[in-house]
Structures are given as C-alpha cells and as structure tokens.
Amino acid sequence: MIQIQHVSKTYCAGSGVYVAALRDASFEISKGEYVGILGPSGSGKSTLLYLLGLLDRPSEGRLLFEGRDTLAMSDAELSHLRGRAIGFIFQSFQLLPHLSVLDNVALPLFYQGLLPRERRRLAEERIAAVNLGHRGSHLPGELSGGERQRTAIARALITNPDLILADEPTGNLDSHTGGEILAIFDALHAQGKTLVVITHDRAVADRIPRIIRIADGAIHEDTRK
Numbered sequence: 001m002i003q004i005q006h007v008s009k010t011y012c013a014g015s016g017v018y019v020a021a022l023r024d025a026s027f028e029i030s031k032g033e034y035v036g037i038l039g040p041s042g043s044g045k046s047t048l049l050y051l052l053g054l055l056d057r058p059s060e061g062r063l064l065f066e067g068r069d070t071l072a073m074s075d076a077e078l079s080h081l082r083g084r085a086i087g088f089i090f091q092s093f094q095l096l097p098h099l100s101v102l103d104n105v106a107l108p109l110f111y112q113g114l115l116p117r118e119r120r121r122l123a124e125e126r127i128a129a130v131n132l133g134h135r136g137s138h139l140p141g142e143l144s145g146g147e148r149q150r151t152a153i154a155r156a157l158i159t160n161p162d163l164i165l166a167d168e169p170t171g172n173l174d175s176h177t178g179g180e181i182l183a184i185f186d187a188l189h190a191q192g193k194t195l196v197v198i199t200h201d202r203a204v205a206d207r208i209p210r211i212i213r214i215a216d217g218a219i220h221e222d223t224r225k
Contacts, residue, residue, distance in 0.1 A: 001163065001194055002029040002052065007061035009047050021047040023217045024061070031162070034189040035196045036208035044217040045198045046167070052196060053165050054082045066162070083111060087156030091168035093148045095140040095155075101127060102136040105154045112159065126154040130184065146177035153184060164188065166197045170204055182207055 009022040022044045029035055039045050050056040051063060054070060063070045066085070070078060088094075095104045106123035114122075127136055130150040140148055149169060156164055166185070170178030182204065189195055189209075197208060205211050213221040 001031045001033075001066060003062070003064040004028070004051075005062040005064070007051065007058040007063055009044075009051065009056070010059045020217050022051070022058075025214075025219050026061075027212060027219065027222055029194065029196065031194055032189075032192050033194055034185070034209050036205045036211045037196065037198050037214060038200065038202070038205045038211050039214040040200055043214045045200075045214060047217075048214065049165060049167055049196075049198050052163075053086055053088060054078045083108065084159065085162045087159065087161035087164045089149070089152050089156045089164065089166040089169050091171040093140070093152045093172075095148060095151060097140050100137050100139060101132060101143070101151050104140065104151055105158055108155065108159050122158060123154075126158050127151070129157075130154050144177075145173050146180060149173060149177075149181050150184070153181070157188075162194060164193055164195045166195065168199055168201075169197065170199075170201065175203075178204070 004025050004027050007022060007025045008020065011019050011021055013019050025048070037045055037048060047056075051058060054065065057071060065081065068081075073081070096107070099107070102120065102123050105126050106119040109119040109122060124133070124136065127133055130153055132147060132150055132154065135143060135147060140151065143151065169185075170181055173181065185195055185197065186207070197204065199205055210224045211221070212219060
C-alpha cells in the first residue's frame with residue numbers, strides 16, 4: 001500500500017537554519033498490516049505521520065501510495081486521495097465542540113457530497129459500532145475521554161478508508177480506557193484494516209505486530225512479532 005523510499009524531510013527554522021526532522025527513511029507497509037511507529041518526543045514520529053497521511057511532501061526521496069508517486073500529484077489530487085483513502089485519529093480527538101457526536105462523525109461525508117439522510121444513516125451505523133448509539137445527540141464536552149476517542153474512531157471510519165493513522169490515540173486516556181481503544185484497533189486489524197499507530201508508549205507498542213523504531217529522525221529498527 002505504501003512505499004517510503006529514502007525519504008527525508010527538512011524544515012527551515014529561520015535565519016538560514018535548517019532542521020532535518022526525518023533522514024533517509026525507507027520501508028513499506030502492506031495492505032492489512034498493523035504497524036506501530038515508536039519513538040520519544042522529537043524523534044520524527046509526527047513528521048512521518050504527516051507524510052504518511054499525505055499532509056506534507058518529502059524534501060527528498062519518494063512516497064508511493066497504492067502505487068502512485070505522490071510527488072507527481074497536485075494538491076487537489078492529494079486532497080481527494082486523502083479524503084477517500086485515509087482516516088485520522090488524534091490524541092486530542094479534534095472534535096468540533098458545537099456539533100453533536102452524530103454530526104461530528106457524519107462531517108467527512110458532507111465533503112463527499114452525500115445527501116443528509118445518507119450521511120445520518122451511515123453515521124448512526126458507525127457510532128453504534130463503537131457502542132455510542134445512546135450518545136449521538138450529545139456534544140463532545142458532555143462525553144468522557146474514552147467516548148470522545150471512540151467518536152473520533154467512528155469519524156475516521158465513516159468513509160471506509162484503506163488506511164487508518166492514529167497519533168498517540170491513548171495519550172490522554174487512563175490505562176483501562178486506553179486498553180478499550182486498543183481493543184477496537186485489534187478488532188479493526190482482524191477485519192483486514194491497515195493501521196499505523198504513532199506512540200511513545202512501550203505498553204501500547206507491545207500489542208502491535210510490527211514496530212518501526214525511530215530516533216533523531218532516523219529509522220533504527222523494524223521488527224515483526
């Protein structure tokens with residue numbers, strides 16, 4: 001599904017100073033894999049997430065998504081591919097506070113042009129699948145942390161994406177609630193979904209079949225259990 005070929009990413013920090021956030025990374029992720037990217041703060045995990053999510057472009061190297069060279073794609077093409085093929089789950093949930101659970105989950109379908117009735121039907125199915133059917137009319141501020149993250153998962157799945165990217169998905173949760181979220185990820189993997197989880201937590205990494213370790217912007221290890 002994804003091929004990273006000698007990819008580097010450099011940012012300008014101002015006054016002619018450049019910082020290498022990612023250096024000469026190469027690996028592949030196959031359809032249906034469950035991959036963890038493990039590293040400390042500042043290691044380059046977030047940079048890699050943005051590249052895998054087609055939110056940024058490499059400074060050097062090539063990134064192929066479903067066989068297509070993303071460097072050859074326009075911003076509009078990348079946006080369309082992102083909306084169709086990738087679901088994002090963030091540590092801070094990124095829910096709109098003035099929208100209900102149902103409307104937050106249905107929002108990506110608005111940008112795909114689906115009619116309101118169809119958006120609602122699909123959103124109801126997704127929130128029921130994460131055991132939130134009874135909370136559909138509630139606002140995010142009325143939910144627990146675990147419920148907000150389950151809402152974010154339902155939103156990420158609403159377009160039936162090929163790839164799910166999760167950035168520290170248990171970082172704001174207690175260990176019990178975090179375990180419930182990881183159990184949902186296990187189930188998604190069992191269903192054949194492709195998942196990439198960014199984490200600094202070794203307890204989270206221990207549950208994931210393949211771990212790519214990153215430090216100082218470089219890939220140090222790629223292991224499968």
